[in-house]
Amino acid sequence: MTTAVIATLALEKHYQMGGQHLRALKGVDINIAGGEFVAVMGPSGSGKSTFMNLLGCLDSPSLGRILLQGDDVSRLSAAQLARVRNKYIGFVFQQFNLLPRTTALDNVMLPLLYSNTPKHEAIRRATECLQLVGLAQRMDHHPAQLSGGQQQRVAIARALVNQPALLLADEPTGALDSETGLEIMQLFQQLHQQGKTIVLVTHEPDIAAFAGRQLTFRDGELIADKKTQPQNAAVALQQFRQQRLAQVSA
Amino acid sequence: MNTLTLFKVAAVALRVNLLRSILTMLGIIIGVAAVIIMLALGAGARYDVDQQIKSLGGNVFVIFARGRFSGGAREASGSSQGLTEMDALAIEQQIPQVNVAAPTMRASGQLIYGNMNWAPEIHGVDNRIYAAQSWQVVEGRTFSDTELASAARVAVIGQTVKRELFGAGDALGQTVRVNKMPVTIIGVLNGKGQNTQGNDQDDLIFMPLDTVRKRIAGLTLSSPKAVRSIIVQVEDERDMADVEQQMDSLLRQRLRSTDSEPPFRIRNLSEMIATRSETMQIFNGLLAAVASVSLLVGGIGIMNIMLVSVTERTREIGLRMAVGAEPKVIMKQFLIEAVLLCGLGGAIGLALAVAVSLSLQHFAGLTAIIELHVVLMSVGFSCLIGIFFGYYPATKAAGLQPIDALRYE
Numbered sequence A: 001m002t003t004a005v006i007a008t009l010a011l012e013k014h015y016q017m018g019g020q021h022l023r024a025l026k027g028v029d030i031n032i033a034g035g036e037f038v039a040v041m042g043p044s045g046s047g048k049s050t051f052m053n054l055l056g057c058l059d060s061p062s063l064g065r066i067l068l069q070g071d072d073v074s075r076l077s078a079a080q081l082a083r084v085r086n087k088y089i090g091f092v093f094q095q096f097n098l099l100p101r102t103t104a105l106d107n108v109m110l111p112l113l114y115s116n117t118p119k120h121e122a123i124r125r126a127t128e129c130l131q132l133v134g135l136a137q138r139m140d141h142h143p144a145q146l147s148g149g150q151q152q153r154v155a156i157a158r159a160l161v162n163q164p165a166l167l168l169a170d171e172p173t174g175a176l177d178s179e180t181g182l183e184i185m186q187l188f189q190q191l192h193q194q195g196k197t198i199v200l201v202t203h204e205p206d207i208a209a210f211a212g213r214q215l216t217f218r219d220g221e222l223i224a225d226k227k228t229q230p231q232n233a234a235v236a237l238q239q240f241r242q243q244r245l246a247q248v249s250a
Numbered sequence B: 001m002n003t004l005t006l007f008k009v010a011a012v013a014l015r016v017n018l019l020r021s022i023l024t025m026l027g028i029i030i031g032v033a034a035v036i037i038m039l040a041l042g043a044g045a046r047y048d049v050d051q052q053i054k055s056l057g058g059n060v061f062v063i064f065a066r067g068r069f070s071g072g073a074r075e076a077s078g079s080s081q082g083l084t085e086m087d088a089l090a091i092e093q094q095i096p097q098v099n100v101a102a103p104t105m106r107a108s109g110q111l112i113y114g115n116m117n118w119a120p121e122i123h124g125v126d127n128r129i130y131a132a133q134s135w136q137v138v139e140g141r142t143f144s145d146t147e148l149a150s151a152a153r154v155a156v157i158g159q160t161v162k163r164e165l166f167g168a169g170d171a172l173g174q175t176v177r178v179n180k181m182p183v184t185i186i187g188v189l190n191g192k193g194q195n196t197q198g199n200d201q202d203d204l205i206f207m208p209l210d211t212v213r214k215r216i217a218g219l220t221l222s223s224p225k226a227v228r229s230i231i232v233q234v235e236d237e238r239d240m241a242d243v244e245q246q247m248d249s250l251l252r253q254r255l256r257s258t259d260s261e262p263p264f265r266i267r268n269l270s271e272m273i274a275t276r277s278e279t280m281q282i283f284n285g286l287l288a289a290v291a292s293v294s295l296l297v298g299g300i301g302i303m304n305i306m307l308v309s310v311t312e313r314t315r316e317i318g319l320r321m322a323v324g325a326e327p328k329v330i331m332k333q334f335l336i337e338a339v340l341l342c343g344l345g346g347a348i349g350l351a352l353a354v355a356v357s358l359s360l361q362h363f364a365g366l367t368a369i370i371e372l373h374v375v376l377m378s379v380g381f382s383c384l385i386g387i388f389f390g391y392y393p394a395t396k397a398a399g400l401q402p403i404d405a406l407r408y409e
């Protein structure tokens, strides 16, 4: 077996809240191989985001270990974690988190700024990524001039620009309408087909069905890990649009 | 991320909140401008004093008759002896290093010409005054010996008096009334302009000593040849101390004074000017110190706005960290923002100071000199203020946890 892109060993995260001790993650063991598309499911408060933040090196575990491409990243300093995120991780957030009053291109270039990529190289790569997400025509638009779906595409381009080993998305369709959500899922499936490793948090089973593997959390524990034949997002999108047309004409 | 890029990022951040950036800078702008203007005026005053001392040659003494000398009458108790014209002559003749010793006498009075009147300084002099105070008669002539001996009703006037009474017209040969007495103008002095204290040096009129003594002051004097002061010009500046001693013993002997406090006082003009300017320097320094307090207040304003900015941009900071900004890079970004605010404020303050100094020079006739080291120091200092007051907000930004920052509402 090849080394996993990311693996966790007895992963625990504890929070101290007003004297109360909360075990947000209770010993999670997981292996995610290169090229996998994994959906993380579970009710609200079950620890999905906590788990994602640990995978993404945004936070350090209380107990247990995280191996990123075989290297232990569980006990790194804030500066070391920043470098790891910059090099190996791409994030997509529910709220897009784009810099306002900054063009799409500059937003996408942001990670490259922190890796000291030469400017012309950064522009070339950012332009490529924006083309990949279908926004070649919108490069000099500010977030306020873009729709929610377009903003999320910019965010996805930003997550891809440093060619990360792992693409993490926390409820990326949560702030979008169903149709736009399906469009975004279609984009993720397309990226997956190009060989990207993707971990995506959602509490909607419909969305999770587009991934090839579903992890289910409850109360900080991993209670299910199953592989399925993924639904095709392009087909789902087409069906959705036909249904809507039928409703309008009816 | 290299420093140049960080500067660009900071510049963009400041431009986004342009009005706020300008208002924040205002404190620094005003502070820096005030400090530079104060220092420029101080330097200007110093320059003026140097010039004045230079123009006096640093080789001039003034000997004053001590005691109240009202209207030319000496009213001191004790010695009945006052300074006289003969003392001036003795100084000039018996002390070889002395070029010239000019006796003078002041009086006050009104000049009337037609329906105009004017009140310049009235000096009773003889022809030594021109050499002693570096005056030149540019129109007409000086007093003749007969005029001097006969208390003639003639006068040589300064440029200001000429301008005020005659405008562009001819002054020579005109008759003016000095305290009702008709006086003929026989000469006009060259113009000297203002002195360091802003006093007009050309607002004066010379008349023969006897004329002033007998016809204007009109008081009984201790001696018919009494004078109020003697202006002494020494050949070589290096002999000043020696000459002062010689004059002191000569005058004590002549005035038969054995007191520890003789009835005269010898003042070195350049020393007098230097003393006066010292007071002004202290005052200027005080103002500069007050101005630097406003710099401090400006710095606190910077800190306040930077703290607000860090709070407002918590999510942005979280995002930057998430995509790979190390804490020290975030720190640097905010420090550079603060330094840019202050440095820019300093530069604008400098420009303002230059503008104000130039207009003070142009409209108020003050000398203002902005020295290079003051420019470098004030802009450098305002950058330091940026680092000092930006440090805490920057540390706060760098210390944020990425997940908390990203989740911040």
Ligand SMILES: Nc1ncnc2c1ncn2[C@@H]1O[C@H](COP(=O)(O)OP(=O)(O)O)[C@@H](O)[C@H]1O
Residues within 6 Å of the ligand: A015, A016, A017, A022, A024, A042, A043, A044, A045, A046, A047, A048, A049, A050, A051
């Ligand atoms: N920073 C925190 N401090 C304290 N408790 C937290 C913090 N983050 C998450 N939690 C708690 O941990 C649990 C899991 O949270 P989270 O991972 O956000 O759940 P999910 O994303 O599945 O909704 C919740 O009970 C939540 O209240």
Ligand SMILES: [Mg+2]
Residues within 6 Å of the ligand: A048, A049, A050
């Ligand atoms: Mg969550």
